[in-house]
Amino acid sequence: MSPRKSVAEARRTRERIVDRAISLASVDGLEGLTIGRLATDLGMSKAGILGHFGTKEALQLAALEGASAIFSRVVWEGAQHERPGLLRLRAVCEAWFSYLEAEREVFPGGCLFTTAAVEFDARHGVLRDAVARLVRLWRRRLTGEVRTAVAAGELPAGTEPEQIAYEIVGVYLALNQEIQLLGAPDVAAVRTRRALDRLLANP
């Protein structure tokens, strides 16, 4: 009935699977994701899904990388038009905020990274390693932007970039909790901006 699709069609199907997997995993976690549920949602067979990835673990990795690409595009690349340093850092934080609050159609269950980071933080394996690598990468990027701001004299000379990046991440973890678990996006918005303003106040 539906065999022998072209390479382009197969790639599109793969993308559909990954998108749906991201969506499901944002709610139930990457471990809670099941091939059967995915198959039902997409009107495919389980074997049809699995054929694109081989194993569930490979599917989970693909979902994680897909989510990473979206995060990077929305939060990071969306701020690259700004001048490096404090301006870009603030743009990144604003984009991150919108991402957490507004990307509900892509991640109905909230940021897949935050979910995955906690889900795999006590296990071993390629998924934990992949999540840790992405968290480190993101932290390094934030640190670099703070460093640029310090070098440009936009932040006090004694400022430690790693420390600020660490605290920014903390603010966003609290924001995620406030939005997702406590359902208070408006309160979270005010508190997040206030925390960042204090953290990034000009000298």
Next chain:
Amino acid sequence: MSPRKSVAEARRTRERIVDRAISLASVDGLEGLTIGRLATDLGMSKAGILGHFGTKEALQLAALEGASAIFSRVVWEGAQHERPGLLRLRAVCEAWFSYLEAEREVFPGGCLFTTAAVEFDARHGVLRDAVARLVRLWRRRLTGEVRTAVAAGELPAGTEPEQIAYEIVGVYLALNQEIQLLGAPDVAAVRTRRALDRLLANP
């Protein structure tokens, strides 16, 4: 062979089950917890486990409440000998720090709350409600301690207790990530103390 235990024995068995459930759930989450695994670990039958709780959901709730009791005892009650206000708040933060870093035998997979808060933040049901209630309770306690410190003049007059409590939670979420996922407890210790010092600096 082992029927008709006394009430006291049954309660002890129940406690053993809950302790083990907390331990397993700290690694695999409350959804990843399975009755079969629990039974194997404890040398019991699945029916023997389930008899104490009725359903898996009730078992999950019991594990969550058990973890809550431990958290409260270690972090909150452990600081009640300090004078209310900034001193007690600092003692709470220190106890929280030790709890996250040292309670590895109770929570081999890290703080069960942090895990559960993310795990259920996109779902509905009694578990989500229970987690949200506990997070709110904990936040209220922190807020109250900050308020006392402000009233005593130990923190600047304009300080907003809810804001400080929100940021403290963020610092600890970052700490949990640094310890569990990135495996850097020493770095985390320095950054956490620095963040708290700035947050709770005397006027």
Next chain:
DNA sequence: CCTACCGATCGGTAGG
């Protein structure tokens, strides 16, 4: 990409 399977495990129940 499908149908038709596989063994394993899931939560839960009956009955003692």
Next chain:
DNA sequence: CCTACCGATCGGTAGG
């Protein structure tokens, strides 16, 4: 608290 089950679902495979 046990044995002995139940139907459902899990990830995955064979073969086309």
